[in-house]
Amino acid sequence: EAQVTQNPRYLITVTGKKLTVTCSQNMNHEYMSWYRQDPGLGLRQIYYSMNVEVTDKGDVPEGYKVSRKEKRNFPLILESPSPNQTSLYFCASSIREGEGQGFNYGYTFGSGTRLTVV
Amino acid sequence: TQLLEQSPQFLSIQEGENLTVYCNSSSVFSSLQWYRQEPGEGPVLLVTVVTGGEVKKLKRLTFQFGDARKDSSLHITAAQPGDTGLYLCAGPYSGTYKYIFGTGTRLKVLA
Numbered sequence: 001e002a003q004v005t006q007n008p009r010y011l012i013t014v015t016g017k018k019l020t021v022t023c024s025q026n027m028n029h030e031y032m033s034w035y036r037q038d039p040g041l042g043l044r045q046i047y048y049s050m051n052v053e054v055t056d057k058g059d060v061p062e063g064y065k066v067s068r069k070e071k072r073n074f075p076l077i078l079e080s081p082s083p084n085q086t087s088l089y090f091c092a093s094s095i096r097e098g099e100g101q102g103f104n105y106g107y108t109f110g111s112g113t114r115l116t117v118v
Numbered sequence: 119t120q121l122l123e124q125s126p127q128f129l130s131i132q133e134g135e136n137l138t139v140y141c142n143s144s145s146v147f148s149s150l151q152w153y154r155q156e157p158g159e160g161p162v163l164l165v166t167v168v169t170g171g172e173v174k175k176l177k178r179l180t181f182q183f184g185d186a187r188k189d190s191s192l193h194i195t196a197a198q199p200g201d202t203g204l205y206l207c208a209g210p211y212s213g214t215y216k217y218i219f220g221t222g223t224r225l226k227v228l229a
Contacts, residue, residue, distance in 0.1 A: 109160025
């Protein structure tokens with residue numbers, strides 16, 4: 001089954017304790033991206049990756065790191081989590097078709113990771 | 119600054135009614151997508167529109183892309199309780215690899 005798998009599904013941690021949220025896709029997609037979703041603020045892009053070893057900042061990258069060493073994996077790293085990073089996080093992947101930079105046929109999303117930082 | 123504004127923000131209707139959700143921007147998009155999201159789950163892609171003026175139908179859902187590719191609409195005919203959810207428009211921001219989402223429309227269909 002084609003899917004994006006995130007782990008863990010739920011996580012409660014303490015301020016300052018480094019954590020990694022894993023994301024893996026089995027569709028050979030080029031694009032991968034991380035979003036956070038907060039009430040009243042919607043879905044905001046944290047980081048995205050166009051392909052292996054190619055990543056760039058989204059709209060809210062502060063406090064996060066990513067890496068793309070393999071095509072299928074795109075982990076999200078919080079080096080020193082803070083309470084304002086409490087949120088619902090989604091990983092997503094997409095194939096790129098068509099011409100032109102940014103042309104996109106939509107993402108397949110994971111089931112989400114609900115992170116609470118206390 | 120929200121690049122994709124949706125209206126209405128909330129909508130509560132009776133089963134069988136029709137409704138339209140709007141997605142507007144001052145920027146041109148090469149394509150727009152519509153998603154539906156259930157509570158606690160990731161958004162699920164419904165449709166992609168690419169060409170200005172394009173109309174796509176998915177059962178009782180009709181999607182339209184504006185002629186200037188700056189806006190889109192989603193029309194639901196004879197809404198059912200199963201249509202309840204958060205509807206999101208989204209698209210690649212022109213000239214970048216960023217992909218942005220609209221503000222969302224939360225729909226509740228009452229039986």
